Amino acid sequence: MPGGRAMNRIVREHYPVEKLPDDLRAAVEDESSVRVVLERETAAPPAGEMAREGHFSRWRHLRQTRFETPEGVVAHVRALRDEWDRR
Numbered sequence: 001m002p003g004g005r006a007m008n009r010i011v012r013e014h015y016p017v018e019k020l021p022d023d024l025r026a027a028v029e030d031e032s033s034v035r036v037v038l039e040r041e042t043a044a045p046p047a048g049e050m051a052r053e054g055h056f057s058r059w060r061h062l063r064q065t066r067f068e069t070p071e072g073v074v075a076h077v078r079a080l081r082d083e084w085d086r087r
Contacts, residue, residue, distance in 0.1 A: 008040040
């Protein structure tokens with residue numbers, strides 16, 4: 001899926017070399033753009049394990065998986081911000 005995202009892989013075509021980290025930029029300094037492919041090294045952990053790790057995992061119980069409208073998304077984000085402000 002060029003330039004897009006597929007399962008556990010992210011591909012970017014014609015990515016500017018100047019945006020790469022220094023160590024990667026040094027490896028391709030004679031190029032102006034490159035193809036970048038990112039892949040997971042291992043399979044994602046089961047859902048129970050993901051709940052215990054990750055920066056926002058403690059708020060996983062607040063997650064809503066489906067929204068009917070964009071306004072629903074905005075309302076949900078505002079509710080999460082309000083909850084954070086009360087803490």
